[in-house]
Amino acid sequence: xxxxxxxxxxxxxxxxxxxxxxxxxxxxxxxxxxxxxxxxxxxxxxxxxxxxxxxxxxxxxxxxxxxxxxxxxxxxxxxxxxxxxxxxxxxxxxxxxxxxxxxxxxx
Numbered sequence: 001x002x003x004x005x006x007x008x009x010x011x012x013x014x015x016x017x018x019x020x021x022x023x024x025x026x027x028x029x030x031x032x033x034x035x036x037x038x039x040x041x042x043x044x045x046x047x048x049x050x051x052x053x054x055x056x057x058x059x060x061x062x063x064x065x066x067x068x069x070x071x072x073x074x075x076x077x078x079x080x081x082x083x084x085x086x087x088x089x090x091x092x093x094x095x096x097x098x099x100x101x102x103x104x105x106x107x
Contacts, residue, residue, distance in 0.1 A: 008105040012064030024106035026063040050079035
């Protein structure tokens, strides 16, 4: 039986004792961030969605999750470039970002 679960994303700071607690806190807060992102997309609050993506981009990079940061940056860029962003594209980018967030693991 093969596993269909993608590999966990581990922080680049996994071996840094000083960062361990902060990384765990960041990971523990991801479900709230995901809900806020889903809510902003679902209610078409694109400025809020852009702000949430920007915040996640910075935080993810700061806690050693560059792939999450990059995906948040893609979403932020799409929102910056379009006053009326293509909803299908946004949904795809949000889904990809959430999938990465769901793979993040604490120390």
